[in-house]
Amino acid sequence: MPDQARPAVLLTGPVMEEVVERQLSARFDLLPLEALSDATAGAVRAIATRGKGRVDEALMARLPNLKIVGNFGVGYDTVDAVAAARRGVIVTNTPDVLNEEVADLTLGLLLATVRQIPQADRFVRDGRWLKGAYPLGPTLRGRTVGILGMGRIGKAIARRLDAFGVPMVYHSRRQQPDVDRPYYASLLDMARDVSVLVVIVPGGAATRHLVDAAVLAALGPDGILINVARGTVVDEAALLAALQSGTLLAAGLDVFAQEPHVPEAFFGLDNAVLLPHVGSSTHHTRAAMGQLVVDNILAVLDGKDPLTPVAETPWPKA
Structure with missing residues (x-):
């Protein structure tokens, strides 16, 4: 269970453990989706997802302090980006590097x-x-x-x-x-x-x-x-x-x-x-994608601009 003194990142599944989880764990508690409860929800500042489970409005509604959803991949159809925008939650993806x-x-x-x-x-x-x-x-x-x-x-x-x-x-x-x-x-x-x-x-x-x-x-x-x-x-x-x-x-x-x-x-x-969905499946490219997830989450939680916000997240803000 996360230490409530530290902010947490919610993981909808394994997200490039050697890149994303290793780096984020230095500053945040990493909370598996199955461990989310009323007691832990308030600590969550970010979600790191790679399409394993849907990040929908119901999930985001449980997270009052959520700031960003960092999607591992270009496609983000498992994230309700419109609902996120209504809530003021930034959604990012990983274009270009793949x-x-x-x-x-x-x-x-x-x-x-x-x-x-x-x-x-x-x-x-x-x-x-x-x-x-x-x-x-x-x-x-x-x-x-x-x-x-x-x-x-x-x-x-x-x-x-x-x-x-x-x-x-x-x-x-x-x-x-x-x-x-x-x-x-x-x-x-x-x-x-x-x-x-x-x-x-x-x-x-x-x-x-x-x-x-x-x-x-x-x-x-x-x-x-x-x-x-x-x-x-x-x-x-x-x-x-x-x-x-x-x-x-x-x-x-x-x-x-x-x-x-x-x-x-x-x-x-x-x-x-x-083929088993291997379009970007090389060590080089997956590491670059994972690093972009990390960089987006850290930027937003440090009060900076997101690097690669999706279209539903207008940026810069008016």
Whole structure:
């Protein structure tokens, strides 16, 4: 139980123990969510979260002295940032430090999917090469990639596609003045004109099932879907049906709607490459993300400006 003479940071789950918890423990008691009670709630000044459990208005209402929610990750759909803003609570996330890592993984997943790298690996391991050559497969040549979401990571992905000589177009909520690529106001229209769709938009209610059966059908039987955003952005049932029926060529997925629970139907598909949400999973990048969580919490609790407040937290304050 925390020492009531010291302020506390509430942890909704393990948050980069060797970076976040080690540094914060020097100044604050670290309070696991399951230890929160009426007796401990008043000590909580900050929440450190990485999407394990929802930080909603009900939780924040129990914490009268809460100042900041530090989210470990760019996506913060498990934090009710609107409710936090109403309460004067700052919400921060960890943008930029993971852009390049996620963009690298996206191109790796695209290549693994279109060139069937996991399938070819199994072909060798199973001894089937001794019986004949691996069948010819699809290619990136002649394809146009459509990026759904042209934020920081989307732009990093676009730079990598340039190096591969692959044409790129995009759809986002609004046209980006600094992006010199064809813009589509309609996702469905873009899906009709491309053969690869890369999904890199935030999760949450506004984007739930944005990629639905109609969008998948528009991609067509030569189409490839790459999702490195949130599993909820794609209608998984529609995606499974499209992969099983061949109305979509293949999918490369780093995220799932109910992860770590993945529908078992995916496991039997040879036209799907499945990853366990590892877009930013390197020691280097996770340490940088953890440090940004720490720096934001310390700044706010020391009366300074947050480094990376989210859009729902207008800053500087009027």
